[in-house]
Amino acid sequence: MTVSNNNLLEIxxxxxxxxxARGAAHAxxxxxxxxxxxxxxxxxxxxxxxxxxxxxxxxxxxxTPPARVNAGxxxxxxxxxxxxxxxxxxxxxxxxxxxxxxxxxKYLNPSLKIGEQITEMLILHxxxxxxxxxEKSLEFxxxxxxxxxxxxxxxxxxxxxxxxxQRAMIAMAICCNPSLLLADEPTxxxxxxxxxxxxxxxxxxKATFSMGILFISHNLGIVREIADRVSVxxxxxxxxxxxxxxxxxxxxxxxxxxxxxxxxxxxxxxxRLRAIPGSVPDAENIPQGCSFHPRCALASDRCSQEIPMTKxxxxxxxxxxxxxx
Amino acid sequence: xxxxxxxxxIAGVDAAESDIQAIRAKLGTDKPMxxxxxxxxxxxxxxxxxxxxxxxxxxxxxxMERFPLTxxxxxxxxxxxxxxxxxxxxxxxxxxxxxxxxLGMLFSQAGxxxxxxxxxxxxxxLLSIKYRVFPLFGSGSINHLILPSISLGIARAAVLLRLxxxxxxxxxxxxxxxxxxxxxxxxxxVNYKHALRNALLPVITIAGIQLGYMLGGAIIIEQVxxxxxxxxxxxxxxxxxDFPLIQxxxxxxxxxxxxxxxxxxxxxxxxxxxxxxx
Amino acid sequence: xxxxxxxxxxxxxxxxxxxxxxxxNAVKAVxxxxxxxxxxxxxxxxxxxxxxxxxxxxxxxxxxPPTDGEVWVDNTLxxxxxxxELRSFRRRMQIVFQDPNSALNPKMNIQDSLEEGLxxxxxxxxxxxxxxxxxxxxxxxSPSHSTRYPHEFSGGQKQRIVxxxxxxxxxxxxxLDEPVSNLDVSIQAQIINLLQDLKSELGLTYLFISHDLNxxxxxxxxIAVMYKGRLVETGSTDxxxxxxxxxxxLKLFSSIPGMQTTPAADDFTAPExxxxxxxxxxLEGANxxxxxxxxxxxxxxxxxQEPQLETIDGSHKVACLKLANHN
Ligand SMILES: Nc1ncnc2c1ncn2[C@@H]1O[C@H](COP(=O)(O)OP(=O)(O)OP(=O)(O)O)[C@@H](O)[C@H]1O
Ligand SMILES: Nc1ncnc2c1ncn2[C@@H]1O[C@H](COP(=O)(O)OP(=O)(O)OP(=O)(O)O)[C@@H](O)[C@H]1O
Ligand code: SF4
Ligand SMILES: [Mg+2]
Ligand SMILES: [Mg+2]
Numbered sequence: 001m002t003v004s005n006n007n008l009l010e011i012x013x014x015x016x017x018x019x020x021a022r023g024a025a026h027a028x029x030x031x032x033x034x035x036x037x038x039x040x041x042x043x044x045x046x047x048x049x050x051x052x053x054x055x056x057x058x059x060x061x062x063x064t065p066p067a068r069v070n071a072g073x074x075x076x077x078x079x080x081x082x083x084x085x086x087x088x089x090x091x092x093x094x095x096x097x098x099x100x101x102x103x104x105x106k107y108l109n110p111s112l113k114i115g116e117q118i119t120e121m122l123i124l125h126x127x128x129x130x131x132x133x134x135e136k137s138l139e140f141x142x143x144x145x146x147x148x149x150x151x152x153x154x155x156x157x158x159x160x161x162x163x164x165x166q167r168a169m170i171a172m173a174i175c176c177n178p179s180l181l182l183a184d185e186p187t188x189x190x191x192x193x194x195x196x197x198x199x200x201x202x203x204x205x206k207a208t209f210s211m212g213i214l215f216i217s218h219n220l221g222i223v224r225e226i227a228d229r230v231s232v233x234x235x236x237x238x239x240x241x242x243x244x245x246x247x248x249x250x251x252x253x254x255x256x257x258x259x260x261x262x263x264x265x266x267x268x269x270x271x272r273l274r275a276i277p278g279s280v281p282d283a284e285n286i287p288q289g290c291s292f293h294p295r296c297a298l299a300s301d302r303c304s305q306e307i308p309m310t311k312x313x314x315x316x317x318x319x320x321x322x323x324x325x
Numbered sequence: 326x327x328x329x330x331x332x333x334x335i336a337g338v339d340a341a342e343s344d345i346q347a348i349r350a351k352l353g354t355d356k357p358m359x360x361x362x363x364x365x366x367x368x369x370x371x372x373x374x375x376x377x378x379x380x381x382x383x384x385x386x387x388x389m390e391r392f393p394l395t396x397x398x399x400x401x402x403x404x405x406x407x408x409x410x411x412x413x414x415x416x417x418x419x420x421x422x423x424x425x426x427x428l429g430m431l432f433s434q435a436g437x438x439x440x441x442x443x444x445x446x447x448x449x450x451l452l453s454i455k456y457r458v459f460p461l462f463g464s465g466s467i468n469h470l471i472l473p474s475i476s477l478g479i480a481r482a483a484v485l486l487r488l489x490x491x492x493x494x495x496x497x498x499x500x501x502x503x504x505x506x507x508x509x510x511x512x513x514x515v516n517y518k519h520a521l522r523n524a525l526l527p528v529i530t531i532a533g534i535q536l537g538y539m540l541g542g543a544i545i546i547e548q549v550x551x552x553x554x555x556x557x558x559x560x561x562x563x564x565x566x567d568f569p570l571i572q573x574x575x576x577x578x579x580x581x582x583x584x585x586x587x588x589x590x591x592x593x594x595x596x597x598x599x600x601x602x603x
Numbered sequence: 604x605x606x607x608x609x610x611x612x613x614x615x616x617x618x619x620x621x622x623x624x625x626x627x628n629a630v631k632a633v634x635x636x637x638x639x640x641x642x643x644x645x646x647x648x649x650x651x652x653x654x655x656x657x658x659x660x661x662x663x664x665x666x667x668p669p670t671d672g673e674v675w676v677d678n679t680l681x682x683x684x685x686x687x688e689l690r691s692f693r694r695r696m697q698i699v700f701q702d703p704n705s706a707l708n709p710k711m712n713i714q715d716s717l718e719e720g721l722x723x724x725x726x727x728x729x730x731x732x733x734x735x736x737x738x739x740x741x742x743x744x745s746p747s748h749s750t751r752y753p754h755e756f757s758g759g760q761k762q763r764i765v766x767x768x769x770x771x772x773x774x775x776x777x778x779l780d781e782p783v784s785n786l787d788v789s790i791q792a793q794i795i796n797l798l799q800d801l802k803s804e805l806g807l808t809y810l811f812i813s814h815d816l817n818x819x820x821x822x823x824x825x826i827a828v829m830y831k832g833r834l835v836e837t838g839s840t841d842x843x844x845x846x847x848x849x850x851x852x853l854k855l856f857s858s859i860p861g862m863q864t865t866p867a868a869d870d871f872t873a874p875e876x877x878x879x880x881x882x883x884x885x886l887e888g889a890n891x892x893x894x895x896x897x898x899x900x901x902x903x904x905x906x907x908q909e910p911q912l913e914t915i916d917g918s919h920k921v922a923c924l925k926l927a928n929h930n
Contacts, residue, residue, distance in 0.1 A: 046787040046788060046789060047758075047787050059506075059507055061503065061506055061507060090509045090510075090511065091509065092509070093506070093507055093508065093509035094507060094508035094509030094510070095509055098507070098508075099504075099507040101500065101503070101504060103500070106499070106500040106501065107500045107501055107503065107504045108501055108504065109501040109504070109505070109519050109522075109523070110501070110523065110598070110599060111522050111523050111526075111596075111597070111598055112518075112519070112522070120508075120510070120514070120518075121508050121509070121510075124508075124509065124510065124514075125509060156598040156599070158598070158599050162652075169504075172508070191651040191652045191814065192651060192814050192815070192816070192855065192858040192859075193651055193854055193855065193858045195858060196857065196858045218787065218788060219788070220788070221817075221859070258789070259788055259789060262788060262789055262791070262792035263788065263792075263817070264791075264792065264795060264817055264818045264821035264822070265817045265820065265821055266817065266820035266821060266840065266844045268821055269820070269821055269840070272796050272799065273792040273795055273796055273821075274792065275789070275790075275792035275793040275795075275796050276789040276792070276793075277793070279757045279759055279760070279787075279789075279790060280757075280787060280789070295789075
């Protein structure tokens with residue numbers, strides 16, 4: 001094991017549960033992720049697998065209680081984020097680590113102008129004057145492809161289309177020049193034709209600002225398009241991590257390959273899709289042993305009893321499955 | 326329709342039949358119902374509600390004499406309730422289950438349970454009779470209006486407080502609040518710059534409507550504090566079967582009520598950018 | 604010989620709330636749309652959000668009657684039916700919407716939810732129960748769960764139940780308005796497989812709507828591409844997938860991750876124009892190609908004339924002036 005200091009973010013064995021009246025929901029069960037500068041790491045998984053909890057815990061925005069951090073560490077630029085005082089986290093949020101959300105229509109304040117929502121960050125974190133902040137906001141609107149448009153700056157969110165709102169939201173996230181950008185399903189709520197534009201934008205951000213980007217999605221097609229490395233999460237555990245090429249061309253974990261096979265496309269016409277039977281377990285009721293075993297085609301007795309360890313298969317390709325050789 | 330014949334009331338029970346007829350003709354109550362109605366509608370358009378049967382003065386004059394007092398009372402009442410309800414409601418929502426929240430809950434429960442006339446009497450007995458801080462009767466100075474507007478405002482404040490709290494709690498659970506936190510804003514900015522603005526929208530609407538209701542609520546309070554406002558005027562008119570005054574009063578209050586609603590709608594659209602556009 | 608479903612010049616206009624002039628804010632959500640569906644086939648309709656897909660199917664089923672045009676189902680003109688006749692005819696045409704959560708009454712157990720529609724059909728108690736049991740079984744929900752409430756099921760199961768409810772009416776025409784868009788990837792495939800099985804078992808005809816071209820291509824025999832209320836390209840799946848022609852279809856293709864086949868359609872549009880892609884089209888100015896603003900191929904003629912669907916070859920039709928000129 002090498003101590004990698006060039007990692008921008010290093011998540012080790014993060015384990016979080018939500019304590020509720022009807023029992024604990026084990027949302028994250030010891031996940032490991034690393035992101036370095038100028039890299040897009042995609043976190044793929046289905047609904048309820050723990051993607052949002054991961055990103056919110058990096059921001060320090062998972063409310064405790066009901067949540068409880070059972071174990072693990074979050075190293076940002078080599079320093080621990082867990083247990084930092086609120087005031088310190090606030091200086092990091094938005095400034096060094098920024099976030100873009102899934103539904104821009106809901107995540108923008110409906111009664112504040114776009115300009116106000118961007119400038120308030122510049123004033124707060126970078127201590128700019130109002131005028132400087134407005135100038136800077138225009139620059140960033142330009143960066144995200146909205147042009148140096150005062151019209152957009154003076155618009156309320158509902159006056160913009162979905163794609164424009166998402167661009168505005170991205171402008172807001174990057175205006176303080178954060179070194180880490182967390183994008184939680186930034187294109188899911190958008191139209192197909194707009195998706196691609198936002199993806200391109202995110203890729204160009206990586207290049208121009210050499211940001212580290214955590215790109216969260218449930219769409220493997222999009223992930224293949226944009227990611228440098230991919231981690232697949234299932235029921236609060238990373239089941240496979242690899243470079244983009246390795247994950248798609250040399251898939252190891254049965255869950256990843258099942259996901260890939262279940263995507264419909266014209267070439268599979270006339271054949272049945274290889275659907276995964278059953279459904280995603282909820283965090284209150286995670287199966288014993290390998291959490292995927294009730295749905296897995298390869299499962300053996302061992303799978304239902306013993307939790308598979310994450311093993312390294314070379315070149316940073318790792319998977320957690322008993323049946324992978 | 327109110328039973329009873331105003332001509333009889335005026336002439337007295339043992340008047341001659343011909344006298345009664347004459348009075349009826351003068352009042353117009355001998356004409357068919359529809360005619361009476363149409364004539365009346367036409368007059369209303371000219372803000373002419375006719376002449377009061379008992380005092381012989383134009384109804385519009387009587388109303389305009391008394392209206393300022395009632396309006397002042399209602400406006401004071403609503404201001405008072407806003408001043409109490411909004412800050413307490415917001416604090417209750419921001420610090421849920423804190424001392425302030427329990428205080429707010431206690432206040433709103435009590436405020437809704439206590440009838441305003443009872444509170445009025447209680448205040449009178451305590452602060453006017455026992456301690457003589459405020460005058461007991463009469464009108465003319467702001468001092469005379471303080472106790473009545475408190476008794477009017479408390480119940481309304483209770484309702485507004487609950488609404489403010491609920492609205493603020495709802496706004497705080499919205500997604501844009503997460504964005505605001507993710508931007509590294511202080512809790513203060515998140516609460517008061519981002520959430521409060523949206524939370525106040527429904528509160529303002531309801532406060533406006535409450536103002537309308539308060540004009541009605543004033544009738545009883547004016548009675549308790551013997552204030553010469555619209556309420557007493559109308560109550561008196563009903564006792565006396567002063568039909569023009571009753572009709573004029575109803576139309577006038579309805580008009581004021583609609584006007585307030587209209588004004589609130591305008592205000593709402595000014596405050597809410599989503600509506601402003603269309 | 605007419606096809607099973609025949610739609611002729613269908614139009615749906617929503618009138619706004621202009622105070623004096625009703626047409627002021629009118630939106631033509633569906634604009635002179637014509638197509639036909641063969642019996643026991645799947646007709647796929649693709650287009651971005653707000654292009655009028657839902658408006659179209661609501662009009663087709665007369666849930667919200669069209670403002671103009673004709674709908675024929677099995678040689679019956681729906682517009683010519685009386686209200687009561689339409690109600691009984693509607694049994695044969697069912698619809699499954701995108702969001703299974705809002706489609707089921709949360710306060711009713713699923714047995715009751717499914718039986719509700721059957722009362723109007725005058726079936727007796729035992730026949731109703733039997734039908735519900737059979738349909739639940741068919742969609743893979745254990746009939747022993749029929750006394751449960753919607754919140755006790757997962758999203759995918761709820762969508763199965765909604766499908767079962769539609770099937771209880773024993774329809775022959777099923778409209779599927781984005782039936783899997785809200786579901787997880789692994790569950791999507793289950794529902795798609797189910798739909799295919801049901802089709803061959805029960806001999807159903809589908810009108811399948813999605814904004815996912817991949818999915819539509821996988822499932823459909825015929826495809827229509829819609830843009831701002833107009834059909835811009837129609838044809839068999841092989842024709843459309845093998846040889847897409849309309850610039851908007853090309854753009855849709857390039858939006859499929861991993862399928863940037865046409866650099867041309869990619870970055871041509873100014874962000875504002877592109878970003879407002881699905882916006883309403885005002886009534887006036889109908890004499891231009893609806894796609895002329897974002898279109899990389901647009902020329903003068905596109906702003907002076909409205910293209911109509913013209914046959915390229917076989918069943919392949921395209922509405923584009925630039926493409927029509929080449930033939
Ligand atoms: N505040 C909370 N209280 C209780 N459980 C929670 C809470 N937040 C999340 N969870 C649970 O944690 C698990 C992971 O949730 P998370 O939101 O991270 O999923 P996700 O991968 O982002 O899914 P989606 O694709 O639907 O956004 C879920 O099972 C969820 O029920
Ligand atoms: N009841 C209505 N009144 C007014 N306009 C409407 C109404 N319903 C839909 N519209 C408008 O008609 C257009 C088409 O809407 P429709 O819902 O049919 O689109 P869609 O293709 O189904 O979109 P999506 O993929 O988002 O479901 C939109 O511009 C929409 O705003
Ligand atoms: S450990 Fe077993 S059950 Fe889990 S994925 Fe591997 S084979 Fe399947
Ligand atoms: Mg999420
Ligand atoms: Mg729709």
